[in-house]
Amino acid sequence: MANASLVRWFCRIYRGLLYAYPRDFRRRYGREMAQVFGDRCYDATQTRGLVGLLCFAARTTADWLATTVREGVASISADPQFSGGAQPAFDGLPTFYTSETYSPRRGALINGGVLSVGIFVGLYLVMSHWTSHAISSTALIGSHHQSRSHLFEMESPSAAPAELNLEIRIKPERGRPKDVWSQTLLLLTGSPVPLQLQVPRMEPKQAAAGRKGAQGAAAQGSNDPKTGMKSNTSSEKPPGLWARLRLFASAIAAPLSGHPIPPAPAGRLPVAAASSPQPEQYEEWDDPKGGFPAMYFRVILVLGALDADHDGIISSSEIANASAVLRGLDRNHDGKLTPDECGQGTGDAPVKGGVPERARLEFMRLHPVLAALDADHNGEISASEIQNAPAALKALDKNGDGTLTQDEVLPDPVAIAVGLVMRLDENGDGKISRDERSGELARRYRDLLDAADQNKTGFVTEQEVANEIRRRAVLTGILPQDQMPKTSH
Amino acid sequence: MPKAPTPQDLLPLTPPVFHILLALSGEERHGYGIMQEVARQTDDALDLGPGTLYGCLKRMLAAGLVEESEERPDPALDDERRRYYRMTSLGERVVRAEAQRLASAVSVARAKRLLGPGKALVAEGKS
Numbered sequence: 001m002a003n004a005s006l007v008r009w010f011c012r013i014y015r016g017l018l019y020a021y022p023r024d025f026r027r028r029y030g031r032e033m034a035q036v037f038g039d040r041c042y043d044a045t046q047t048r049g050l051v052g053l054l055c056f057a058a059r060t061t062a063d064w065l066a067t068t069v070r071e072g073v074a075s076i077s078a079d080p081q082f083s084g085g086a087q088p089a090f091d092g093l094p095t096f097y098t099s100e101t102y103s104p105r106r107g108a109l110i111n112g113g114v115l116s117v118g119i120f121v122g123l124y125l126v127m128s129h130w131t132s133h134a135i136s137s138t139a140l141i142g143s144h145h146q147s148r149s150h151l152f153e154m155e156s157p158s159a160a161p162a163e164l165n166l167e168i169r170i171k172p173e174r175g176r177p178k179d180v181w182s183q184t185l186l187l188l189t190g191s192p193v194p195l196q197l198q199v200p201r202m203e204p205k206q207a208a209a210g211r212k213g214a215q216g217a218a219a220q221g222s223n224d225p226k227t228g229m230k231s232n233t234s235s236e237k238p239p240g241l242w243a244r245l246r247l248f249a250s251a252i253a254a255p256l257s258g259h260p261i262p263p264a265p266a267g268r269l270p271v272a273a274a275s276s277p278q279p280e281q282y283e284e285w286d287d288p289k290g291g292f293p294a295m296y297f298r299v300i301l302v303l304g305a306l307d308a309d310h311d312g313i314i315s316s317s318e319i320a321n322a323s324a325v326l327r328g329l330d331r332n333h334d335g336k337l338t339p340d341e342c343g344q345g346t347g348d349a350p351v352k353g354g355v356p357e358r359a360r361l362e363f364m365r366l367h368p369v370l371a372a373l374d375a376d377h378n379g380e381i382s383a384s385e386i387q388n389a390p391a392a393l394k395a396l397d398k399n400g401d402g403t404l405t406q407d408e409v410l411p412d413p414v415a416i417a418v419g420l421v422m423r424l425d426e427n428g429d430g431k432i433s434r435d436e437r438s439g440e441l442a443r444r445y446r447d448l449l450d451a452a453d454q455n456k457t458g459f460v461t462e463q464e465v466a467n468e469i470r471r472r473a474v475l476t477g478i479l480p481q482d483q484m485p486k487t488s489h
Numbered sequence: 490m491p492k493a494p495t496p497q498d499l500l501p502l503t504p505p506v507f508h509i510l511l512a513l514s515g516e517e518r519h520g521y522g523i524m525q526e527v528a529r530q531t532d533d534a535l536d537l538g539p540g541t542l543y544g545c546l547k548r549m550l551a552a553g554l555v556e557e558s559e560e561r562p563d564p565a566l567d568d569e570r571r572r573y574y575r576m577t578s579l580g581e582r583v584v585r586a587e588a589q590r591l592a593s594a595v596s597v598a599r600a601k602r603l604l605g606p607g608k609a610l611v612a613e614g615k616s
Contacts, residue, residue: 021540029543029546032519033520033540033542033543035520035570036521036542037539040521040524059536059538060538060539060540063538063541064538064540066541067538067540067544070544071544
């Protein structure tokens, strides 16, 4: 009979499973348990056939799982004579024995160790499988909801019930963007992908040069009668990586407030590209491996000039030759480099009324290379500072290898994000007022500004913006925990 | 010297322990017999697995609620390797106290009209 054979197999398996119980328990009850299991198997087979046998086996497996853990825990707890439980003392107060004289049996330790390893491996496999799915790109790390059952009454503090409906989710480490561009966007918008970008229409020659990345950007759109640009709308294809990188790099070089992610003017490429339009350079820069750093080197003209061989590294010979290269950027031959000559306004529309002085100072302060060269921080690189350029650049060489790598010259995403947001401060009073927050561009940062305005005064100071962005940077892992601002939420 | 536990100290009992004591009330049984009796008492609502049964018996033996019978069954009638368990006097007092506690709870439920007449309800439950 097939079922009888199956019962015998089940009994053999169960006798093996009994070894998961503590040795004392198994020796005392193992034979009886195996006997009872066999009896129940035959019973189940007689009354309900194969289905009954399988159901019983499933229930017994669950019973085995629960009771092995319970008996294992019980076996490592202290015996009554060694109990750490409270004993009444002469004065009525409980006394507690320590477990110094007691140590678990070796078998119990082995059982516990095997069980722990099994649980850890199982959890690891489950979590690694779970986090590999895009749908589970966030992990729930905390939650509070009001009880729906109301079975348990709790003393509720003064917090409003609505405020208690809170879930905290954190993105897994591997999802954290690592380049300045994505980090800045993440800090500003909560997403490493731009919400919506305006992308300029390119002239055929330029479009051919940058076609790989800007295919989406150069798609159909309505011409803006004022700027002559095509702007992409939500119904159009999103801009390609190249176009997005170019816009962002242009944004951080933008001279004026009010354009966090400004469009480049139609028919005009960034100055650096226009001044050196060799197709092979475009192809080189268009390499996706170059990414944002390649674009940054192109927009910050000083960096592009210093990196003569376009390998993304300022070598020791290039550092030594810095003074001569910088003098070559002095277009008006006044012996010094202005922010414009360093790359400010690269890719942007002409500025009506000129560039505000604070924007010029901000530009020279945000970019590490320019800040190092402009030693007196007056917003210009003077002749003496040009002369001293090699020494100033060597000060950026943090690892002392004689060269400047990208991580040593790329800007701080937190500073960039603060600078972009503070461009909403049109009157330059150091605050973003209600009026300045009402514009369309400001609405992109509404969440950030609302969170930054901790004292609910309606205006946001630069310090508040910096604190909020720094807080986001810590929460997203861009900055370490110890850099959390003290005035944060 | 630690004082011997009173029945009240051991209450409330878990359902498996309570039903094992009920199964051993007035009769010695071996493990399989206890399982069958518990299933009968509860209309198969409580199905004890071997691990649960013998884990409970171990703790009940330690607490003095049950004891192992020295007598072995007649080999002609049953497997002589089986061990029989019987309830101790402490076990009997404990199961009485637990039954009384549950009866009090049932009385309260009846007073609050949460429970109808016993027979009618049982019949309703079976239907």
